[in-house]
Amino acid sequence: xxxxxxxxxxxxxxxxxxxxxxxxxxxxxxxxxxxxxxxxxxxxxxxxxxxxxxxxxxxxxxxxxxxxxxxxxxxxxxxxxxxxxxxxxxxxxxxxxxxxxxxxxxxxxxxxxxxxxxxxxxxxxxxxxxxxxxxxxxxxxxxxxxxxxxxxxxxxxxxxxxxxxxxxxxxxxxxxxxxxxxxxxxxxxxxxxxxxxxxxxxxxxxxxxxxxxxxxxxxxxxxxxxxxxxxxxxxxxxxxxxxxxxxxxxxxxxxxxxxxxxxxxxxxxxxxxxxxxxxxxxxxxxxxxxxxxxxxxxxxxxxxxxxxxxxxxxxxxxxxxxxxxxxxxxxxxxxxxxxxxxxxxxxxxxxxxxxxxxxxxxxxxxxxxxxxxxxxxxxxxxxxxxxxxxxxxxxxxxxxxxxxxxxxxxxxxxxxxxxxxxxxxxxxxxxxxxxxxxxxxxxxxxxxxxxxxxxxxxxxxxxxxxxxxxxxxxxxxxxxxxxxxxxxxxxxxxxxxxxxxxxxxxxxxxxxxxxxxxxxxxxxxxxxxxxxx
Numbered sequence: 001x002x003x004x005x006x007x008x009x010x011x012x013x014x015x016x017x018x019x020x021x022x023x024x025x026x027x028x029x030x031x032x033x034x035x036x037x038x039x040x041x042x043x044x045x046x047x048x049x050x051x052x053x054x055x056x057x058x059x060x061x062x063x064x065x066x067x068x069x070x071x072x073x074x075x076x077x078x079x080x081x082x083x084x085x086x087x088x089x090x091x092x093x094x095x096x097x098x099x100x101x102x103x104x105x106x107x108x109x110x111x112x113x114x115x116x117x118x119x120x121x122x123x124x125x126x127x128x129x130x131x132x133x134x135x136x137x138x139x140x141x142x143x144x145x146x147x148x149x150x151x152x153x154x155x156x157x158x159x160x161x162x163x164x165x166x167x168x169x170x171x172x173x174x175x176x177x178x179x180x181x182x183x184x185x186x187x188x189x190x191x192x193x194x195x196x197x198x199x200x201x202x203x204x205x206x207x208x209x210x211x212x213x214x215x216x217x218x219x220x221x222x223x224x225x226x227x228x229x230x231x232x233x234x235x236x237x238x239x240x241x242x243x244x245x246x247x248x249x250x251x252x253x254x255x256x257x258x259x260x261x262x263x264x265x266x267x268x269x270x271x272x273x274x275x276x277x278x279x280x281x282x283x284x285x286x287x288x289x290x291x292x293x294x295x296x297x298x299x300x301x302x303x304x305x306x307x308x309x310x311x312x313x314x315x316x317x318x319x320x321x322x323x324x325x326x327x328x329x330x331x332x333x334x335x336x337x338x339x340x341x342x343x344x345x346x347x348x349x350x351x352x353x354x355x356x357x358x359x360x361x362x363x364x365x366x367x368x369x370x371x372x373x374x375x376x377x378x379x380x381x382x383x384x385x386x387x388x389x390x391x392x393x394x395x396x397x398x399x400x401x402x403x404x405x406x407x408x409x410x411x412x413x414x415x416x417x418x419x420x421x422x423x424x425x426x427x428x429x430x431x432x433x434x435x436x437x438x439x440x441x442x443x444x445x446x447x448x449x450x451x452x453x454x455x456x457x458x459x460x461x462x463x464x465x466x467x468x469x470x471x472x473x474x475x476x477x478x479x480x481x482x483x484x485x486x487x488x489x490x491x492x493x494x495x496x497x498x499x500x501x502x503x504x505x506x507x508x509x510x511x512x513x514x515x516x517x518x519x520x521x522x523x524x525x526x527x528x529x530x531x532x533x
Contacts, residue, residue, distance in 0.1 A: 023374060023398075025415045026053060027474050030060040035471065037062065039205035042212040044473045045501070048410040049215075049508070050418075051077050052208060062205035069099035069124035071133060071207055072112060075140065076102045078211050091122045099124050111139045114176060131172055131180060131198035133210060134189050138179025140214070141186060153178050160185045168195035188213045215508050224506055224533050225513030227367070227392065227431060229294065230280060231271060234520030238280060241287035243531045248335045248367075249280070250518065252323075254297040254316060256306045262316040264295065264323060271296045281330065290332035292365060293323065300340025304378075307349035313356065321360045333365030335392070341378025351383040358387050365389045369433070371397075372416035373423075382424035389429075392515045393420055396435040401450045406439045406492035409475040410501060417509055431513045432506040436521035438493040444486060455521045458493050476501050496525040503533050 026047070033043050043060055046052040051074060054060045076083065083101035088108030094100055103124060106112045114135060115122050142149040157178040161169060164184060172180050180198070183189050188210055191197065202210075226243065231250025241247060251273045255263040266273045271294065274280070284291040297303055306312055324331050334357070341350060358366050369392045370379045385391050395416040396408040413432070420430060438458045440451040453461075461467055461480055472479035477498050480491040499522075506514050516522060516530070 023412055023415070025411045026050075027409060027411050028054055028058055029473055030054050030058060032059040032062060033473075037205075039208055040473070042208040043205065044476065045212055045410075046074075046078075046208050048474060048476065049078075049414055049505075050411075051211060052204075060204065062203065064204050065127045065201045066204055066207050067125050068112075068115060068122070068128045068132070069094075069097060069103060071128045071202065072106050072124075072136070073099055073102040074207060074211050075111075075136060075214075076105050078215060079140065081105045091116055091120050093121045094124050097124050106136070109139075109143065111136050127201045129198060130189070130196065130200050130202055131176060133202050133207075134180040134183040134196075134198075135176040136179075137188055137210065137214065138182040141188075141217070142179065142182055152182060157181050164191070164196075166191050166195040168198065172196065172198045186213075186217060188217070216504075219504055219507035222507040222510060224503065224511065225431070226530060226533060227513060227515040228519040229515065229517045230520075231294065231518045232520065234518050235274070235276075235280075237519035237522065237527075238283050240519060240522075240527055241283045241289060243527055244287075244289060244516070244519075245513070246290045246292060246332075247284050247287075247519075248292045248294045248515075249277075249331075250294045250296065251277070252293055252295050254295055254306070254338070256297070256302055256309075256312060256316075259305075259309055260311040260315075262306065262309075262312040262319075264316060264319040266323075269296075285330070290365065291330065292333045292335045292367065293329070293331045294335045294337055295320065296337045296339075298339045300342055300378075303338055303340055304343065304346050304349075307346060307353055313353055317357050317360045320357065324361055324364050331364070333367070333389070334361060335367045335369065337369040339369075339371065340376070342376055344377040346378035347380040347383075350378060351380045351387070354384060355387050367392055367431070369394055370420075372412075373419055374398075374416070381420050385425040385429045390431050390512055391420070391425060391429055392431045392433050393417065394433045394435070394517075396433065396437070396517075399439050399450075401441075401448075404441055404490070406472075406475060406477055407435060407437055408494060408498075408502070409477065410498075410505070411474055413502060414505060417505070417511070421509070427510045428512050430509075430511045431515050432502065432511055433515045433517060434494070434499060434502050435517045436494050436499070436526065438491050440492075441490045443488040443490075453491065455523065458491060459523065461491065462493075462495075471497070496523065496529055499526055500529050503529070 033040050039062055083105050086101055086104040086108050088104035090100055090104050094103050160181040161177060225245040227246040227248060228244035229248045229250055250271045252264055252266040253269045253271050255265040320334060324334060354368060366388045367390045368384050368388045371394050393416060395413040398405055398412050399407045421427060438453050440453050442449050442451060462469060467480050467482040470479050472492060478493040478495040480493060482489050503514055
């Protein structure tokens, strides 16, 4: 997990004209959704998730009314339904609409059957009302409730109707009332001083809030495992062991210098056994958590050669198995962090190596750290997930100096997760890697350089009243801007708020958990929120 500025990919990154970042992921800052906009978090979160999008004029048009078909598309997308498999029967006026597959999916599940009128029309382009939205959402939620949902529909809903006492409650259609009031009960929608306003239309800002709250309900019910990487300068975090489920000791690397030879080195490189390591092992044991050994290797060319060198592999695997059997360390398993495989032709070799390693370590656990596949093609995600106990997705280090792209913008993190899942990796095997870091651009006399400032220095800068601090959208990172003499500084920082958003993202996708690189960088406020996951 060694930090790498992606300058090495520059030739590839800028081969596509008109795309400053060369990632096919929208990252638009909407001109009409600012820090003063109440809907900012809702809009940008759903935009990062690929659920909503703005207009070509770089605006979201928050006050614009939403049609039936537009809202149904949002809901079906948020529900992650496979619209290609829908068998819902479409009304004639919807057959040739762009929204046909979304409407068919919703009709198949009986979410919008009430919208079909006596003439057999659904009028997809018609503005959707608040009552209709609440009814659709209520149906969606109640579908997940089983017996309790049946009790609600059997009459329990009337208690909520009485408790709300909206002045315009009588105007809510009797057939839709159970669903509308369930949506209200779950706080997805609410009324105001004028009542619930069932006949009023829904505007785009309100739609974003509704869909976000739906996702939040589902995310809140999911728990995540946490894996902490204890590496480099992590001694300040030794007391945080009880807050993670697994700790991975970044204490070794593969040494491969000549054909036929290899070594599991725990003594000489950046990742080595630290002084006082016994205290770290004791802390992990007292916290009753699994402790794995990380093995790092970051030279892609040498790694490619190693994967074709069977004698070197066998030698290395035997050393790993022996170390895992060493009772003085008591490791629960191994975590491979082999980076830099660019060529797709390496994928089968790496997969076979991982299979051989897994066979050699018996009942010990195996996790494999993988990059996103925007650039690195040498990882068979599905095959690795079938062999390893978990895949740790390093969804960061997207940093590009010239375009001022920071390490882990939320839209790219989401895209990385989806790309892995679409390749057949089960969500319950995927761990979202979170790297606590800051990326700095320093401009002096028109010349800009980059830096990675220490976390404690960034925290001090955040406390400086002369530094301008804003939430950078669409990245969902803290942006700090300040001048130091004639030098202009811009920092993008993975602060507590952005970490919480990534934890939420992992829950939305029902992932196995999160990993923390590295434990020593996370602040007290970070740990507080990690503990609440």
